[in-house]
Amino acid sequence: ETGVTQTPRHLVMGMTNKKSLKCEQHLGHNAMYWYKQSAKKPLELMFVYSLEERVENNSVPSRFSPECPNSSHLFLHLHTLQPEDSALYLCASSQERTGGLGTQYFGPGTRLTVL
Amino acid sequence: SQQGEEDPQALSIQEGENATMNCSYKTSINNLQWYRQNSGRGLVHLILIRSNEREKHSGRLRVTLDTSKKSSSLLITASRAADTASYFCAAANQAGTALIFGKGTTLSVSS
16 A cells, blocks of 8 residues: 555546546645556646645646645546546655655556546 | 657566666656556556666666666566566656656566
8 A cells, every 4th residue: 555545446437427536645745646547658647736736737628627625635526528538547646846856656546437 | 748768568578587677768857766557556666766876776676777878777686476567667857847657668477
């Protein structure tokens, strides 16, 4: 266990549904991240929160909406997704407030399937 | 743009053999990290090597960094079936503000 939990682990949703992914870190870290992992593609950074403030949004479509209510919790709200959004969504956290200076700790991921 | 790029894409070896994976990157870095991912799971950090370091060891892992060639290698010695996983390099930009992952090398170790 890395100290980062994600729920649900698996999610199947239709294109008109609204759902949320939840991430919680028990490490006292200062930064949290959402990544998308699709088959045969590099890990794509979606959002970065540092001390609960969004510091990066990598041109992610507005159908993905992040929320960071406190330093331990991170949500990804999903609505009107497309089948190409099916992927493994990974949450990570780090002690450092910037993404590259130290180790990132990953959760187990949510396997999302959009029908 | 993709910062880290691993080679080979896939590697199959027998237990007890050594496995070497390479990573190339494009721009100056603050550090380079290696992560491991078991099928469908999250990534686990293995080792971080800073730009002013040339070699680092952790158990059966040995990582080298050649900043003049913009490349790194991960060596796993005396491999075990449990080492079967995907291995990713991730290069941190010089300011340390971003970590960019490669596509990974899939390692299969058969007993």
